[in-house]
Amino acid sequence: MAQKLTLKKIAQDLQVSISTVSKALRDSHEISVETREKIKGYAKKYNYKPNNIALSLKNQKTKKIGIIIPEIVHHFFATVISGVERVANEKGYQVIICLSGESFDKEVVNMDMLANGSIDGFIMSLSKETMEKQDFHHLREVVNQGMPIVMFDRVADDISCDKVIIDDVDAANKATEFLLRKNCKKLALLTTPDYVNVGRLRTQGFKEALMKRGFEIDEKAILKVEDIDHCAQQIEEFLQQNTYDGILAVNELFAVTASKALQRGGKSIPSDVAIVAFTDGMLSKYASPTLTTIGQNGEEMGGLAAAKLIEKLEADHQENESYETVIVKTTLVERESTP
Amino acid sequence: MAQKLTLKKIAQDLQVSISTVSKALRDSHEISVETREKIKGYAKKYNYKPNNIALSLKNQKTKKIGIIIPEIVHHFFATVISGVERVANEKGYQVIICLSGESFDKEVVNMDMLANGSIDGFIMSLSKETMEKQDFHHLREVVNQGMPIVMFDRVADDISCDKVIIDDVDAANKATEFLLRKNCKKLALLTTPDYVNVGRLRTQGFKEALMKRGFEIDEKAILKVEDIDHCAQQIEEFLQQNTYDGILAVNELFAVTASKALQRGGKSIPSDVAIVAFTDGMLSKYASPTLTTIGQNGEEMGGLAAAKLIEKLEADHQENESYETVIVKTTLVERESTP
DNA sequence: TGAAACACCGAAAACGTTTTCGTAGAAACA
DNA sequence: TGTTTCTACGAAAACGTTTTCGGTGTTTCA
Numbered sequence: 001m002a003q004k005l006t007l008k009k010i011a012q013d014l015q016v017s018i019s020t021v022s023k024a025l026r027d028s029h030e031i032s033v034e035t036r037e038k039i040k041g042y043a044k045k046y047n048y049k050p051n052n053i054a055l056s057l058k059n060q061k062t063k064k065i066g067i068i069i070p071e072i073v074h075h076f077f078a079t080v081i082s083g084v085e086r087v088a089n090e091k092g093y094q095v096i097i098c099l100s101g102e103s104f105d106k107e108v109v110n111m112d113m114l115a116n117g118s119i120d121g122f123i124m125s126l127s128k129e130t131m132e133k134q135d136f137h138h139l140r141e142v143v144n145q146g147m148p149i150v151m152f153d154r155v156a157d158d159i160s161c162d163k164v165i166i167d168d169v170d171a172a173n174k175a176t177e178f179l180l181r182k183n184c185k186k187l188a189l190l191t192t193p194d195y196v197n198v199g200r201l202r203t204q205g206f207k208e209a210l211m212k213r214g215f216e217i218d219e220k221a222i223l224k225v226e227d228i229d230h231c232a233q234q235i236e237e238f239l240q241q242n243t244y245d246g247i248l249a250v251n252e253l254f255a256v257t258a259s260k261a262l263q264r265g266g267k268s269i270p271s272d273v274a275i276v277a278f279t280d281g282m283l284s285k286y287a288s289p290t291l292t293t294i295g296q297n298g299e300e301m302g303g304l305a306a307a308k309l310i311e312k313l314e315a316d317h318q319e320n321e322s323y324e325t326v327i328v329k330t331t332l333v334e335r336e337s338t339p
Numbered sequence: 340m341a342q343k344l345t346l347k348k349i350a351q352d353l354q355v356s357i358s359t360v361s362k363a364l365r366d367s368h369e370i371s372v373e374t375r376e377k378i379k380g381y382a383k384k385y386n387y388k389p390n391n392i393a394l395s396l397k398n399q400k401t402k403k404i405g406i407i408i409p410e411i412v413h414h415f416f417a418t419v420i421s422g423v424e425r426v427a428n429e430k431g432y433q434v435i436i437c438l439s440g441e442s443f444d445k446e447v448v449n450m451d452m453l454a455n456g457s458i459d460g461f462i463m464s465l466s467k468e469t470m471e472k473q474d475f476h477h478l479r480e481v482v483n484q485g486m487p488i489v490m491f492d493r494v495a496d497d498i499s500c501d502k503v504i505i506d507d508v509d510a511a512n513k514a515t516e517f518l519l520r521k522n523c524k525k526l527a528l529l530t531t532p533d534y535v536n537v538g539r540l541r542t543q544g545f546k547e548a549l550m551k552r553g554f555e556i557d558e559k560a561i562l563k564v565e566d567i568d569h570c571a572q573q574i575e576e577f578l579q580q581n582t583y584d585g586i587l588a589v590n591e592l593f594a595v596t597a598s599k600a601l602q603r604g605g606k607s608i609p610s611d612v613a614i615v616a617f618t619d620g621m622l623s624k625y626a627s628p629t630l631t632t633i634g635q636n637g638e639e640m641g642g643l644a645a646a647k648l649i650e651k652l653e654a655d656h657q658e659n660e661s662y663e664t665v666i667v668k669t670t671l672v673e674r675e676s677t678p
Numbered sequence: 679t680g681a682a683a684c685a686c687c688g689a690a691a692a693c694g695t696t697t698t699c700g701t702a703g704a705a706a707c708a
Numbered sequence: 709t710g711t712t713t714c715t716a717c718g719a720a721a722a723c724g725t726t727t728t729c730g731g732t733g734t735t736t737c738a
Contacts, residue, residue: 004484006724017688022726032686047480053401053456054724056392057693064435064457072424073417075621081411085438089445094452096403097436099424106428113433117392117694118403141386145343256625263627282414286595288602288627345694356718361696371716393694396723456724 005048014042056117064094065309066119068110070102070127070154075281076298077125080152083302084123091310093120104129108138115142121309122147123302126154132195148312150305153296154197162312163325164305168198171294171330172205175248175276178332180213182274182339184246187215189222190235190254199224202250202278225254236261246274252283255291259337275337289336301328344387353381395456403433404648405458407449409441409466409493414620415637416464419491422641423462430649432459443468447477454481460648461486462641465493471534487651489644492635493536501651502664503644507537510633510669511544514587514615517671519552521613521678523585526554528561529574529593538563541589541617564593575600585613591622594630598676614676628675640667 011018016035024031024039025048031039042048056062065088069077085095096119100107107127114122122142130136131154139159143149149161179187189206192199207217223238225231235257249255255277259269267273269289277284280295304326342348350357355374363370363378364387370378381387395401404427408416424434435458439446446466453461461481469475470493478498482488488500518526528545531538546556562577564570574596588594594616598608606612608628616623619634643665 007726008724018725019689019727020687022724023687026726030686035686049451049455051456051724052452053392053395054693055726057396057695057723058725058727060693062392072411072420073414075412075414078412078417081436082438085411085436089437089449094457095436097420097424097434098428099421110428112388113391116388117390118433253625260625260627282621283625286592286599286622287625288599346696347694357695358697358719359717361694362717365696369716374716390694393723394696396693396725397695397697399723 004051005043005046006051010039010042010048014039061120061313062118063092064096064119065306065313066096066098066114066122066124068098068100068107068114068122068124070100070125072097072099075283076153076279076296079281079298080125080302080305083299083304084306085302086299087303087306088310091306093306093310100127100130102128104133104135111138111142115145115147120147120313122149123152123305123309124149125152126156128196131156131197134195148309150309150312152301152305157197160323162305162308162323164301164308164328165325166296166301166330167327168201169205169208171278172202172248172250173209174205174330175278175294175332176206176209177213179246179248179274179276179338180209182246184274186242186244187221187246187248188239188242188244190238190247190249190258191222191224192228192250193224193226199250202248206248228253232257232261239265244273247276249275249277252277252279252281252287252291252293255293255337256283256287259287259289259291270337270339274339276332277337280331280333284333284335287337292335292338293333295331295333297328297331304328343390344382344385345390349378349381349387353378400459400652401457402431403435403458404645404652405435405437405453405461405463407437407439407446407453407461407463409439409464411436411438414622415492415618415635418620418637419464419641419644422638422643423645424641425638426642426645427649430645432645432649439466439469441467443472443474450477450481454484454486459486459652461488462491462644462648463488464491465495467535470495470536471532473534487648489648489651491640491644496536499662501644501647501662503640503647503667504664505635505640505669506666507540508544508547510617511541511587511589512548513544513669514617514633514671515545515548516552518585518587518613518615518677519548521585521609523613525581525583526560526585526587527578527581527583529577529586529588529597530561530563531567531589532563532565538589541587545587567592571596571600578604583612586615588614588616591616591618591620591626591630591632594632594676595622595626598626598628598630609676609678613678615671616676619670619672623672623674626676631674631677632672634670634672636667636670643667 007018007021010021020031021039024036025043067084072078088095098110104127107130136156136159151161152164155163155165191203194200210217225234239261247258255275259275262273269275277291277293280293284291284293346357346360349360359370360378363375364382406423411417427434437449443466446469475495475498490500491503494502494504530542533539549556564573578600586597594614598614601612608614616630616632619632623630623632
């Protein structure tokens with residue numbers, strides 16, 4: 001249980017001053033070569049490593065970035081973290097993760113905790129409750145303190161910070177187009193309530209594509225699932241009420257749930273019904289049939305967000321009051337659920 | 340861009356000393372009621388929050404726990420983190436996550452970084468490379484410094500620390516029993532190389548169950564998949580070489596891959612071949628057919644690990660050199676892949 | 679021989695807290 | 709009036725760094 005070595009202890013053991021030790025370890029020319037060697041040898045032998053906390057306090061920066069997301073068990077968020085972590089580590093940063101669990105209060109508490117010196121900047125995606133309440137005071141507070149934020153996926157439009165998103169409208173538009181080109185005539189949309197911005201935007205893209213092709217918008221063909229944990233029954237009932245030959249789902253869970261319900265009902269995918277889903281995750285790859293998806297490239301989003309944040313952190317803090325919104329390209333991955 | 344408020348600034352603004360401010364905010368009786376009220380009012384008005392870094396340095400504890408895992412995109416690890424985070428937050432701790440990406444070097448680097456003051460203790464699961472090399476010097480170093488570690492799932496037996504695992508031998512044993520009771524006569528096992536301890540233990544349980552029932556162990560019926568990213572071809576070939584009526588897989592990926600290969604080959608699940616998989620994740624729930632699995636209760640494991648670690652952290656650091664290994668119960672979840 | 683330059687090192691401040699200790703003045707007591 | 713006891717506050721150390729500044733003692737140069 002050798003106690004952690006500090007500069008002070010080295011100084012005592014070697015009968016020199018703390019400053020000498022510090023300088024020697026940083027190879028300062030102010031210290032003679034022999035003293036330097038002696039100190040460095042000692043430090044190496046007893047495995048001295050500077051204390052990060054002390055450095056953070058001194059330098060007024062922690063080399064840590066905080067990330068707040070709703071849930072980590074969603075594959076998309078996991079991939080984003082993976083990307084953040086990769087880029088952050090490359091640049092010598094560490095990642096602190098907090099989960100809001102889709103709760104506004106927990107989001108606020110977590111932000112407050114992290115904002116008080118624990119990290120240098122935030123990467124975050126808003127909780128569902130926050131989007132519903134449209135209460136962003138905690139974000140504003142942090143921004144006002146001069147701490148940079150990069151938001152991704154679920155962003156708040158009127159917070160001035162960098163953002164990394166996909167063009168949801170465009171992606172939904174293209175996916176709908178894709179289904180129409182595959183000769184679907186009666187499309188359904190499985191989406192979220194409008195307060196979830198990605199849901200709203202994808203719904204918009206869906207409608208636009210239909211109108212462009214001269215279809216009428218049938219609101220009854222759009223299901224807004226409130227409770228994702230109990231979506232199965234809702235989706236099944238929805239599909240029983242009408243017959244569709246194409247489905248666009250805003251996530252893979254809705255898609256695979258629909259796929260299963262349809263197959264149970266004797267339909268065959270993709271000959272009777274074609275399906276396209278957002279989010280290219282595990283389910284899409286291993287469902288039967290495998291799902292055609294719109295990949296959101298979460299890894300890339302995370303990487304870009306981290307790069308953007310670190311760029312801001314390391315910029316001269318003078319005048320950089322320009323914020324950017326990066327649009328990440330989506331990728332249509334064709335699999336068995338479309339003809 | 341209001342600069343962060345500190346005790347010093349409050350002291351200046353209110354023309355008192357720093358100690359007075361500190362004491363007032365902590366409601367010390369040494370400070371008169373009026374002064375206290377004045378200071379607290381001011382602090383509240385301008386939203387003073389103490390700086391965590393300074394507190395960490397002072398208290399020699401960070402109230403953060405570090406977690407190092409191989410990959411975050413594996414559902415099991417995500418659930419564990421979720422559990423860690425829940426318990427940690429309840430007790431006022433934050434969670435720093437680092438990914439080893441199954442690489443020994445990255446594991447060492449990440450541990451080194453975190454160990455120098457950034458956190459109070461570790462929760463970790465070893466990378467595949469570490470298990471293969473059996474090089475645990477980085478763990479020993481940390482333990483010697485007096486920093487507690489709790490390992491889970493992929494643990495190193497000869498490191499003295501708390502551990503949270505499932506009884507892999509027993510679980511595999513029971514799962515194999517289960518298949519045999521369902522009248523399977525010729526079982527196959529899809530597992531990992533032996534250096535992955537969970538793979539080895541599950542293999543052992545599989546064999547024990549067979550022997551107990553008087554079956555001979557056919558090594559050719561055991562496939563040890565080296566490269567999980569390209570397991571599909573290997574599994575398909577393996578299944579073509581022999582005919583089995585029951586399969587035990589050490590993870591859901593192997594299981595669903597096998598299921599698909601068999602179905603492509605005209606077999607029907609579960610009537611021709613029954614399948615049981617370890618890890619009750621997304622794939623098992625949404626594959627077709629859905630998979631019978633052995634749930635590892637990752638959320639619970641994470642929660643227990645966090646509770647254990649925090650208990651150690653907050654114990655009197657005198658004599659507590661006893662380490663415990665907690666066995667988490669597994670849950671057999673019956674679904675469509677078994678009769 | 680004197681001043682100037684240089685090599686080498688230590689003291690101290692700073693980062694933001696908490697806490698121990700000291701002390702001024704006022705009140706209480708004899 | 710002199711001593712003691714409170715009350716209310718400030719100074720300073722400590723946590724572990726880095727860095728500026730100052731100060732030795734020696735060497736170099738005129």
